[in-house]
Amino acid sequence: MAGPLEQFEIKPISDSIMIGQYDVAFTNSSLWMVITAVFCIGFLSLGIRRRSLVPGYWQSMVESLYEVVANMVRDNVGNEGRKYFPFVFTLFMFVLFGNLLGLIPHAFTFTSHLIVTFSMALVIFVGVTVIGIVRHGFKFLSLFFPHGAPWWTAFILIPIELVSYLSRPISLSVRLFANMTVGHVILKVIAGFVIALGIAGVLPLAGLVALTMLEFLVAVIQAYVFTILTCIYLHDAIHLH
DSSP, X not given: OOOTTGGGOXXXXXXXXXXXXXXXXXXXXXXXXXXXXXXXXHHHHHHHSSOOSSOOHHHHHHHHHHHHHHHHHHHHTOGGGGGGHHHHHHHHHHHHHHHHHTTSTTOOOGGGSHHHHHHHHHHHHHHHHHHXXXXXXXXXXXXXXXXXXXXXXXXXXXXXXXXXHHTHHHHHHHHHHHHHHHHHHHHHHHHHHHHHHGGGGHHHHHHHHHHHHHHHHHHHHHHHHHHHHHHHHHHHHHHOO
């Protein structure tokens, strides 16, 4: 029986490819990222191929996901956020299906690796910062000092706001990574009890089914939270305070 942490081990599935001192071989993590991207493309393509006025089941699912993200962007960013909708929608779908496909037995959950979630969060952080600077120039710095606050509070507020802003990629990435990792570890541990107890493992099996359903919900919620926080950061960059 493999340990609960072995499911997170990154394993190369191709020969080593050295770039300087770094091995960039194709791994199981890379494979499941590709599978997720292909699955998302296939899911969306099948959903819009007929474009019926009265949508079927598949088209309804695609349109529902589209509406969820569209409402998220409109409510949190405003009309000016419409141009960023393709990126936000792509991000939501990639994280959502990455989380969900990771629940398949023997699959690999790449969102349970901090380097993956931090890389996505860093891209979001840098992109949002660039958007804010391009739109507002030096006025973007007013984000670190709330409008209307007394000038003498700058010595306190600016460091606090700066630390809070710089910690965004850390908090955004750790939230997703921690939730996915803990959930999968618990599932693995409970599954170990089911196998070890044999017939007496009926109770742990029932708990495993319940936890799997809960983890499915967590996978959806974490994709939603990751995306809505991106929208909030985008709102701050566009509208400042």
